[in-house]
Amino acid sequence: MYAESTAVLGPLATYAEPHCYDLCQTHSERLTAPRGWEVVRLAPDPGALLPSSDDLEALADAVREAARPPAPQPAAEAVGATASPGLGRRGHLRVLRSPES
Numbered sequence: 001m002y003a004e005s006t007a008v009l010g011p012l013a014t015y016a017e018p019h020c021y022d023l024c025q026t027h028s029e030r031l032t033a034p035r036g037w038e039v040v041r042l043a044p045d046p047g048a049l050l051p052s053s054d055d056l057e058a059l060a061d062a063v064r065e066a067a068r069p070p071a072p073q074p075a076a077e078a079v080g081a082t083a084s085p086g087l088g089r090r091g092h093l094r095v096l097r098s099p100e101s
Helices: 025-030 053-067
Strands: 006-009 038-041 087-090 093-096
Parallel strands (some): 006 038
Antiparallel strands (some): 087 093
């Protein structure tokens, strides 16, 4: 029955789940439930809130990947040749020329 439901407050979710919402600390502390509902507040383990070695390794890997120089392009692309006529490339932008020009 809806009037006899329970709202559970705990650590942030690690994956998306229907009918679950992440709240900041301020809003989770002020949360009230409808009349007749029970509110269960799960206190997280303080040690689990600290970054783990897996978190630090993932961060280091992401930094290394971002700092890695781009792979060299084949010679045809390096001199500006394009696969389709009327298409130019500058960095991350593409220029499409109109058929009239």
